[in-house]
Amino acid sequence: MWVLKLGGSLLGSPELPRWLDQLVKVSDGKVVIVPGGGLFANTVRDAQRLTQVSDACAHELALIAMDQFGLLMQGMNQGLVTASSELEIAERSWQHRAIIWLPSKMVLADGHISRNWQITSDSISAWLARKLSAEYLVLVKSAPLATYRELSPVDGRILSQHGLLDPCFPGYINEDGFHTYLLNKHDYDVFAHGLTLPSMYEKGIQIV
Numbered sequence: 001m002w003v004l005k006l007g008g009s010l011l012g013s014p015e016l017p018r019w020l021d022q023l024v025k026v027s028d029g030k031v032v033i034v035p036g037g038g039l040f041a042n043t044v045r046d047a048q049r050l051t052q053v054s055d056a057c058a059h060e061l062a063l064i065a066m067d068q069f070g071l072l073m074q075g076m077n078q079g080l081v082t083a084s085s086e087l088e089i090a091e092r093s094w095q096h097r098a099i100i101w102l103p104s105k106m107v108l109a110d111g112h113i114s115r116n117w118q119i120t121s122d123s124i125s126a127w128l129a130r131k132l133s134a135e136y137l138v139l140v141k142s143a144p145l146a147t148y149r150e151l152s153p154v155d156g157r158i159l160s161q162h163g164l165l166d167p168c169f170p171g172y173i174n175e176d177g178f179h180t181y182l183l184n185k186h187d188y189d190v191f192a193h194g195l196t197l198p199s200m201y202e203k204g205i206q207i208v
Contacts, residue, residue, distance in 0.1 A: 001093075001134040002031045002195060003178075005125040007185075008038020008069055009142040015185040017076060019140065024079035026191045027098035032089060032132065033080070034101050034125040035073060040065030045117075056115040063104035066121055070100045089132065101128060119168045126172035126180070137173070137180045138204070139165075145184045145205055153206035156180075165207075173207065180207040 004023065010016040023031055037044075044061040047053070067084075074080045083089040084102040092099045103124055107113055113127065122139060129137040143164055148154050156170035159182070173180050181204035183190060190199045 001132050002136045002138065003034060003125055003129040003132065003134045004031055004138045005034040005121055005140060006036060006073070007139070007141045008036030008041060008121070010036075010140065010185050011038040011069065011072075013142070013185060015188055016073075018188040019185070020073060020077040020080065022188050022191050024077055024098045026194050027096075028195075029093035029096040029099070030195060032083075032099045032101050032128065032134075033070075033073070034103065034121060034128060035066050035069035036121045037062055037065040038069050040068045055117060058117070059115040059119075060104070060108060062117075062120075063107055063124075066124070067102040067104050070102045074100050086131070103128070106131075114168065118166060120166040122166045123168040123172050126169060129178045129180075130172065134178045137178050138183060138200075139181070139207075140183045140185055140187070142185050145182060148182070148205050149203075152204070153208045154182075156207045159207065181205060182207055 006019060023033060041062045044058055044065055048058045070082060074082050079098055080100050081092050081097045082100050082102050083092050084105045089099060107124060126137055156165060156173055159165045160167050160169055181200055183204050187203045190203050
């Protein structure tokens, strides 16, 4: 199983529909897409500033923002299906579908997850990868990655310090069984030949 997070910054970019098209073609029930928050989460930040609601309330709203981006992506490509529980993910996988995970239900049910802005869709993706016993976690971002590509593999703590990952992320990948990679939004052809690793080794930044 592959867990692949599409950052909210891809919303409105020409690369997003290309990623979705590619993943629908190759998924065969083996890819679960995690949506970022994007402008939906930014709206939550604005609303918190206006109302001074707690971080816990904002966290819940930000998870719903991820749901919204997921529903939007499903609306962009009818080859995608949504799932909001482990059972639904398993059912869609058996049906060989390309799956978009709507995270709010599962994440809010886990009382061990911090309810603040320190944890974002990055860590939530890693949490899901652990939950599903996935083999690979891939984070797709808009930020330039050329400098880090030369250093691969890169310590997740460094990427957190540089603002590419949230502060909680390194704790979610330590000593877990899945392999973690970072890709740029322009790398949508990485799966042009299916869910294989050679292109990932060439273009991806391994996070350790």
